[in-house]
Amino acid sequence: MATPDPAPTGPRRTFLGLLPLPERNFVAEALRTETVGGVILLVAAVAAVVWANTFGSSYAAVSHFHFGPESLGLHLSVAHWAADGLLAVFFFVAGVELKRELVAGELRDPKAAALPVAAALCGMAVPAVVYTLVNVFGDGSTDGWAVPTATDIAFALAVLAVIGTSLPAALRAFLLTLAVVDDLFAILIIAVFFTEDIDFVALGGAFVGLGVFYLLLRLGVRGWYIYVPLALVVWGLMYNSGIHATIAGVAMGLMLRCTRRDGEDHSPGERVEHLVHPLSAGFAVPVFALFSAGVSLSGGALAGVFSRPETLGVVLGLVAGKTIGVFGGTWLTTRLTRAELNKELAWADVFAVATLAGIGFTVSLLIGELAFAGDDGMINEIKASVLLGSLIAAVLSGVLLKLRVRRYRALSEAEELDEDGSGVPDVYEQDDPAYHLRMAAIHEKKAAEHRRLARLAGAASNKPDSPA
Template sequence: MAAPTPTPSSRRTFLGRLSLPERNYLADALRTETVGGVILLVAAVAALIWANAFGSSYAAVSEFHFGPASLGLDLSVEHWAADGLLAIFFFVAGVELKRELVAGELRDPKAAALPVIAALCGMAVPAVVYTAEVLIGGGSTDGWAVPTATDIAFALAVLAVIGTSLPNALRAFLLTLAVVDDLFAILIIAVFFTEKINFMALIGAFVGLVVFYLLQRAKVRGWYVYVPLAVVIWGLMYNSGIHATIAGVAMGLMLRCTRQDGETHSPGERIEHLVRPLSAGVAVPLFALFSAGVSLSGGALANVFTRPETLGVVLGLVVGKTIGIFGGTWLATRFTKAELNKDLAWADVFAIASLAGIGFTVSLLIGELAFVGDADTINEIKSAVLIGSLTAALFSGTLLKLRVRKYRMLHEAEELDEDQDGVPDVYEQGDPEYHLRMAAIHEKKAAEHRRLARLAGAASSKPDSPA
């Protein structure tokens, strides 16, 4: 009896090559986020200098109130930055999530399992680390959610500073982690940091969202329609008692992110392309400017490593995030029968997991919500977020630098476009016309080399001129 014919492996490749449309989208999105991340770093440093060198003026500006009091919107500058500007950030996060679900890495449930499991473990383990630390030290568990967030802009800024050319698959994995992380951060804010609900305002916000959805379905276009409607929805959501940034992510999720006949970009892609620079370059840096200005006196810094709540935040970001994401990813590959890209190593996944420990923007926001009314604790929690994020950045930067030569080789191979048609060669190698173009290019180069060789030979054989 003949032995059965072996079947080819059905294992899915983890961190394999992206499709060309996904690669192009990723390049455009990360270019904006990287620039925004550098601006974010500058804003954070400016906030620290301003708050510590000119504390009275920083407090005066941050606490200055303006807005229509009759509408319940007489807010401080800091409050406007946290509730208003971050709504733009979460709007972009909502669009990103919708696009990932319908056209990106999350559209295939099997492919989505890995980043989703990694993101969930990357939020659960830091929460457990924080809770264990404060229970042992006798602190408050209120800040359990602070170390659960990842800041993609800050992480990309670190990559820009250390000059690591990560392969596209690793960048896509980091971005997908951050998108899923943002979704669950929004759910945490909505569920755990909502105390009183004004149902009339909430119903009004819901009606506004329905109108927003119907206008999208009717293909109504024009910023002069959607911007006023978005402001009304945001104001109603704020007055409902639910954090106003929920309005941003809800509207982002309602945009259509699939292309129809004749469209080069879906409405979601087009609007995200317009709003992302505003989010990354203005909204998030301004939030950082009025949230990262914490006192860094010797006593405050010492308390970060002695107080259980702040130490829990640092350990959650640096240790919890790394173990959670790496461990979740490793286990998921075993259960989903996925195999790591042969060009990469598990050390690369570990480095990305440690990079995700940079939890700046959303961690600062959750810290303010978790300890509302306790200014001293909020200041120390923010200090802990800054120190934890900085530690994660230095640790991950060191790990990534160890592999920088390998990353550069992989990145250059992915981006090589020898025939200069705007499409990297790795995406054309199965196209017969590509091979014809490359043969012509190589023949042209060979002819040029032969011509130069003949010229060199003629020059060397020419007799010396008489003295």
């Protein structure tokens, strides 16, 4: 009888443990920007719904107003410019973020990357399966299987800002990495499944432009007046090729160098992202939301969400599929990779973040328009289901996160505590002998002050009363 193989040995990895200090600082800065952008996005979405249902004729007139050079094939509507033009800026930033994660972030280490990648993949596969099953058994259209697969990180962080929950850095980093991987696969879905007729001449021109872009970067050529016109040419060629124009933004973002060289405080990718991210989060994505989230609620758009398999599949995919996929993928991967959950957290925290990932907005709306192109009535209902599914996921995650808000606040405060005033949180200095010397001096100073106050209080109590 064969002897069973011995159990794997070696140290267990900690899942959602303390981040390295540089990564923690980067995540904190990135999420601050995303949160502000998410709040603006939330306002834009509400404004779109109000505008579409109060002055619907003007909303439609502005959305369908065409402009642009017709000779170049770019005479597009305002809504079309927002979806294909402005979202290219969003996907450019997504490309830079992905490149940074691959070379300097959580995804550079294959073992560390296994968890967020598996969570993102399962978090996209399960919603697609849920949608497909609902429509197969309900005799609906399976064309929208990709709609509930995307997570909107900005909208998710806006929810966190509204409910006032400060997640520990590790949970925030996990959510951010999850969204970056999610964006990558959403881009691949758009490129592979929503491309029909291809103009190979225009596509070849776009590749030539991307090659020039890459060469200029490697030669160290600087100047926005060179790269911006070149980027517009590449975008125009990619649009006319038949491939979704946002792919051009991703490709250019991935070409930027995101590793720091000697003497550099920031890599070129980090500098460009710092400049472009406010434009993306504060203008491009909110304008897209303004002209894409304008769902007409007349005719029972919301009432019919649960009666049609297409819209029901989107809601269940976002709320149930995302939660089951992200949580299940994470739990299973920790078992297979011998990762150990941070003792300060519980699996309930991972489940709450998984429900937060069910907020699919920007990319879900875009895929909904692509999946049902030409059927305006269905597009309106799919948009309503995306909004409703995201709202349910937001409320559910908000309730779950609020149940642990005191624990999160305590962990966040511990991560931020800098009692010795060194500019570095104490939790990162505990193995430094100089830190313990500084803390001993601080404690001695406090003890001396306490003794002095005690002597003063004692002297005051022994002092005779003044004569009347």
